[in-house]
Amino acid sequence: MYLNVKKLSETATIPTRGSEKSAGLDLYAAENCVVDARKTRAIRTGIAVSLEDTPDNSHYALFIYARSGLACKSGLAPANKVGVVDEDYRGEVIVALYNQTDEPKTINAGDRIAQLVIENVEFPIVRECEYLDDTERGSGGFGSTGK
Template identity: 55%
Template sequence: MTQSVKIKKLNSNAIIPTYGTEFSAGADLYACIEETTTISAGETAFIKTGLAMEVPVGFAGFIYARSGLACKKGLAPANKVGVIDADYRGEVVVALHNHSKNAIAVEHGERIAQLVIAPFLTAQFEEADELEDTIRGTGGFGSTGTK
């Protein structure tokens, strides 16, 4: 299944997202920066992509970490998952957080995150005096065991 998403280059050096393989769910987002940005250990930097997009109504763009970048270098989105709403038309910027103990340099054209376009449901929240009982009930964190 494919979905058309309009992309606008805000910077002529911007790179349109690409898929690594035919069956990749996420398209790579690339840094579009004038000079190398060094992110100190434990710090966050806002890395521009030079792109704006028109996500179709009923869909959202979800920005996830690239597994290699996160596991090998310790760089991942600070907010864990970024969300691009269908009505947002500004530049896509990735807040990259350095989870490592070393400063990490980010270069122009480097793959910094991955973008997944997915449909979503909008909930109609209804206040209720009672909720249906379940076996789990109010059991929270860790209540279903560690198996």
């Protein structure tokens, strides 16, 4: 499988892997900007992506996750917690970062801002039904398992 990456700006950086076994590819900012305190800002990456040579009858999506260092040290994390890039999307990859602190945070072009993980997804056939199978848990919700 290949991740094809098209640069949309001169300041774009091709995603990289932090180590040989890293699950995610680091995404980089393609612009200088400030994320105001307790605010969200859409950060341009300057890239568009597509997958090539995926197994037949398989479907994939690209998921944008926080970089733990950025979230823990700087208080910047994806606003939607996990971003989803559909397999057929060809526009610019944008990362919406939320500043969880009381101070503005500066992002510079070339800064690592998130990580991109490719995952297999299923496309089930959706059907309406009158009944669902019973389980021991049943309809117990939040905290119902006692853990």
